[in-house]
Amino acid sequence: MELLKLILDQAAGVAIAILLIMRIENKLDGLTDAVNQLASAIKSTHKEPGVRTRQI
Numbered sequence: 001m002e003l004l005k006l007i008l009d010q011a012a013g014v015a016i017a018i019l020l021i022m023r024i025e026n027k028l029d030g031l032t033d034a035v036n037q038l039a040s041a042i043k044s045t046h047k048e049p050g051v052r053t054r055q056i
Helices: 001-044
Strands: none
Touching: none
8 A cells, every 4th residue: 555655656746747847848839939030030120132141
């Protein structure tokens, strides 16, 4: 019975860790999108004729 309790405690800890990682991943995806939009906005305002910009 004690072993079962220990296994359940560990499983709960793993589940919480997975949920936290998923939340962090979602926030990082949003941050990446914001950075890409900002980079696109900067590129569109600073284009010079005959100068190529690098893709991010």
